Amino acid sequence: LTVRGFQNGYRDLDAPCARAMAAEFGFPHSVLELPEPPCFARDDRLRRRRTDGEVVEHTWVMQLCRHLPARGSLVFDGLGGDVLSNTSAHGSEELYTAPESEKLRLIALRLVESGYERILNERFWPPAAELREALIGYLRDLPEGPNRSDLAFVLLRARRGAGVWSHTLIPAGHVPVHPYFDREYVQAALRCSPLDK
Numbered sequence: 001l002t003v004r005g006f007q008n009g010y011r012d013l014d015a016p017c018a019r020a021m022a023a024e025f026g027f028p029h030s031v032l033e034l035p036e037p038p039c040f041a042r043d044d045r046l047r048r049r050r051t052d053g054e055v056v057e058h059t060w061v062m063q064l065c066r067h068l069p070a071r072g073s074l075v076f077d078g079l080g081g082d083v084l085s086n087t088s089a090h091g092s093e094e095l096y097t098a099p100e101s102e103k104l105r106l107i108a109l110r111l112v113e114s115g116y117e118r119i120l121n122e123r124f125w126p127p128a129a130e131l132r133e134a135l136i137g138y139l140r141d142l143p144e145g146p147n148r149s150d151l152a153f154v155l156l157r158a159r160r161g162a163g164v165w166s167h168t169l170i171p172a173g174h175v176p177v178h179p180y181f182d183r184e185y186v187q188a189a190l191r192c193s194p195l196d197k
Contacts, residue, residue, distance in 0.1 A: 001067055003032045003060035032063055050168055057162045061169050072173035077166045079158055080180035084189035086197050087150045095149040096194045104139050107152050108132035147190050 002018040015031045022029030034040055043062035047055065068075070087096075095106055112135065116128045126134075135156075142151050166176035179185065 001030055001032055001064060003034065003063050005034070005060055030067075032067055034060060035063055047165070047169065051164050055161055055165050058165045061165050065169060065171060068171060068174055072175070075166065075170055075174050075176045077163075077176050077178050078180060079163050079166070079178045080154060080186075083150055083153050083158060084180055084186060087147075087153075087194040093195060096146050100144045100148070103144075103148050104136045104152075105132075107139065107149050108135045111135060111152075111156060146194050150190075150194060 002015050004012055004015045006012055019029055019031065035043065040059075044059060047059070047062055064075075095103065095110070098106055109132065112128050112132050116131070125131075139148075139152050139155075142148050142155075163178075166178075170176055180189075
């Protein structure tokens with residue numbers, strides 16, 4: 001099952017690729033359309049409540065869940081594929097080329113953007129500078145090298161964002177699997193220069 005999602009100039013990227021893969025490997029495949037706006041809005045409210053509002057990605061998940069078979073199945077999630085396969089798309093070249101002493105500061109600046117204090121009530125949330133320092137402390141143990149910002153992205157965005165949906169929204173009996181986090185794949189991806197990807 002693939003939920004059609006338009007991106008990058010309203011192009012349908014996932015469904016044609018999934019259809020070609022299904023044909024190549026010989027398994028049945030269906031493309032699902034997103035529901036009409038009123039249903040999509042209800043789905044989105046439910047999805048955000050179930051994930052504490054952490055997941056802004058994967059708005060198609062509720063439509064996928066509606067169409068899962070009654071019997072248990074494996075749900076393949078592409079989590080990590082964008083980070084490990086095309087890392088330079090997630091940041092500027094500076095995140096990969098800066099001196100190690102500067103990388104964590106740049107990552108923290110990128111993740112806690114200037115709009116942070118306009119969005120969150122300052123009476124209940126720490127100032128942006130304080131949050132950036134805490135973030136730098138959390139990431140300090142990541143190994144130095146060209147992949148440091150990718151590892152930070154995996155820990156902070158993939159694990160605490162997109163990764164949450166598959167473990168909180170998939171119905172019982174269905175098991176999410178993450179092929180891009182297969183150990184051998186991760187090791188191969190981290191051996192490649194991020195800028196060459």
